[in-house]
Amino acid sequence: MSSDETPNVPTSRHAREAVREKAQKVHAKQSRARIIRGVVIGVVAIAVVGAAGVGIASAVSSAVNKPELTPSNMQDDGVVVQELSAAATKRSTTDATPTETPAAETPAPGAASPSPTTTASPVEIHVYVDYLSSNAGDFERTNARQIESWIGQGAATVVYHPIALLTANSNGTKYSLRAAAAAACVANFDPDKFYTYNHELLTDQPAVDSDGKSDAQLADLAQAIGVEDVKGVRSCIEGKDYTGWVKDATARAAKGPLPGSKKLALNAAPTIVVNGQAYVGAMDDPNEFSQFVFAVSSDTYYGTPTPTRSPSPSPSGSPAPATTAPAS
Numbered sequence: 001m002s003s004d005e006t007p008n009v010p011t012s013r014h015a016r017e018a019v020r021e022k023a024q025k026v027h028a029k030q031s032r033a034r035i036i037r038g039v040v041i042g043v044v045a046i047a048v049v050g051a052a053g054v055g056i057a058s059a060v061s062s063a064v065n066k067p068e069l070t071p072s073n074m075q076d077d078g079v080v081v082q083e084l085s086a087a088a089t090k091r092s093t094t095d096a097t098p099t100e101t102p103a104a105e106t107p108a109p110g111a112a113s114p115s116p117t118t119t120a121s122p123v124e125i126h127v128y129v130d131y132l133s134s135n136a137g138d139f140e141r142t143n144a145r146q147i148e149s150w151i152g153q154g155a156a157t158v159v160y161h162p163i164a165l166l167t168a169n170s171n172g173t174k175y176s177l178r179a180a181a182a183a184a185c186v187a188n189f190d191p192d193k194f195y196t197y198n199h200e201l202l203t204d205q206p207a208v209d210s211d212g213k214s215d216a217q218l219a220d221l222a223q224a225i226g227v228e229d230v231k232g233v234r235s236c237i238e239g240k241d242y243t244g245w246v247k248d249a250t251a252r253a254a255k256g257p258l259p260g261s262k263k264l265a266l267n268a269a270p271t272i273v274v275n276g277q278a279y280v281g282a283m284d285d286p287n288e289f290s291q292f293v294f295a296v297s298s299d300t301y302y303g304t305p306t307p308t309r310s311p312s313p314s315p316s317g318s319p320a321p322a323t324t325a326p327a328s
Helices: 013-047 049-065 086-094 134-153 175-189 191-203 215-224 230-238 243-255 286-302
Strands: 079-081 123-129 156-162 271-274
Touching: 079 191, 123 134, 123 286, 134 156, 134 191, 134 286, 156 175, 156 191, 156 243, 175 191, 175 215, 175 230, 175 243, 191 215, 215 230, 271 286
Parallel strands: 123 156
Antiparallel strands: 079 156, 123 271
8 A cells, every 4th residue: 555645636736725725825816806896886886875775675586486496407416426527537537646456456436346347337326425524535635546547438427426524513604504505506607617626625625624715715716716707606606506406415315315316315424325235335446436336347247236335445445345235
């Protein structure tokens, strides 16, 4: 195993720092613009103070009648990632440190044991992420590279579900809710950038019980990763357009059943579901997760039961014998 604590991160430390530095520059520029706008707005406000009563009544009426918005480009309240941009693929292959198990020896999900096959359907992986969850961050950092590899091979389809379970754990700023809503904004306006935005939120997390990023900083990050409709995304994030949707999507997941399963429901973040089976292994062990995915995809191909937890990898790198467990 490499001594690097985050061997599977698809971007180098330098690249990640470059994104954060760009986001900080965007934030400084936007802050200056907001100060200027604030002065102008203050002057205008004095001129129209006589109409304040009518304006307040109109605003209240508009807020009451405002319909709840739902982001587009969603499937089962999640963003489907079936292919990655050339830039993301290049980062994955050139910047990441190899894992203990070489890619050539790691069975691709969707392939039948004992040898890979092209007749198996891609495995479907659903990842429910709360952007304040340290476990969600661990899972992303340690599994991002191999997940990108599976997507690139056409062996897996990954669906990311932004949720908010830790809304109360950010000093009243509701960071968990706001970050999930911001991710939904990016998915709505520029779905091709969602994967990168999701990755940046998970690998540069605030601490639990801290304020977290402000709405302006969340918008700055979206601009820094290169979303095309900067104004639309910024307005969506700072306007909290999809916070209502995040609440409802989280409630739906908590009620269940989760996609592909009969009884599974969301009760923790992250929750990872592979072909309807919940992963309950270590979030920071890519080998254990890959063994689980391979076992699930092989069992799906052969129509045999799947354990709810993958056994420890055998010395040869192939899955250890599976034990039968109740279906979810």
